[in-house]
Amino acid sequence: MDLTVEQECPQCGAPIELNETDHMLRCPYCNVKTFLFAPDYFRFVLPHKTTNKEIIYAPYLRFRGNVYSCQSQSIQHRVVDITHLGTTFKGLPVSLGVRPQAMKMKFVTSDTAGLFLKSSVRTIDMLTAVGKHTSIFVSGETFHCAYIGESLSLIYLPLFMEDNMVVDAVTNSPITKLPSDHDIFESATNKNHNWGLTFMATLCPQCGWNLEGERDSVVLTCSNCDTAWEASKGKFTQVDISVIPGRETNTVYLPFWKISATSKGVEINSYADFIQATNQPVVVKKDWGKQDMSFWSPAFKIRPKIFLHLSKQLTISQPHFRAEKVSAKKNLYPVTLPQTEAAQGMKLTLAGSATIKKKIMPILPRLKFNIKDSSLVYLPFTDTGHDMVHQQLPVSINKKALEFGRHL
Ligand SMILES: [Zn+2]
């Protein structure tokens, strides 16, 4: 489900509606573009109309993304979309239900009045709990799990106290009686100042030109100086990009992360190591031993099955690419999956590429990658109407799947 957020334009104050996963705010009134950045994740509140009451906000962790589980013979996967109570305080609803869908959320700002209950459930614990409840984990030993999707956020439910009852300030209905020995305010905290949302001007740090991107882009590009930028610690840092030039004038460039790494626990330090570890039916060439190992992954959100398939196809066929340090000025498909998320798919790619699954799966727990270098590579595709077809490799992606991926 897509949740809606209302945010005022930092330039002219006009109300703008966003999707919860949007990073780029484009004001339809003053036309100014702003990039939204939060140091860890976005924090939202559900609006309430209560006056003259002290509001206490209860945290709910929200995860939207793909969950993968490596079993002895296969990789299971599922698209997950959940909110789950993020505090151990008893009596509160475990999930927010349909509340967030019915209303427009707002970002937590320094002006949001009220106390906030501490979020005491660790993300990984919540995801593990979710994993246990989905059928993908029940069929046997799990050697590795990965949660890939950049939409992790906190949604706060407003509450207030009335006659020792905890009342939901959205619906004005009582939720639970507070135990007499318990003070809900004890575990509440004021907002942390680091929660703040940063509004970043979308100007190229190198040349001052307007950066380009779409509302769900996590990497912005500058067509003036041919650079790409991602937000980190409240400022734009440069991303290494290269482009495999297309043959046709209407070429569409889809972005992929190329992550070069060495490994510990299991030796996969060259392309030859990878080919041997995954038992590819090819004769290892001499120079492959000197070739760095790079893991490829889509840099856009897409269904798990296609994500695994594309990562595998491109990782296995990597030696055929000769990238150039030139820019394609147009038809760049937006980067909607950050490098940090793509990196979490490296073990999946290794497992997915292996022809003998039961040989590779048991080594996954002790395998550790050390990322040496990562870059964004735009590959040339032809739009055939139904599919995007790669101009050199036998790789094609259904356009509907691409479109669907933007709502994951
Ligand atoms: Zn505006």
Ligand SMILES: [Zn+2]
């Ligand atoms: Zn520039």
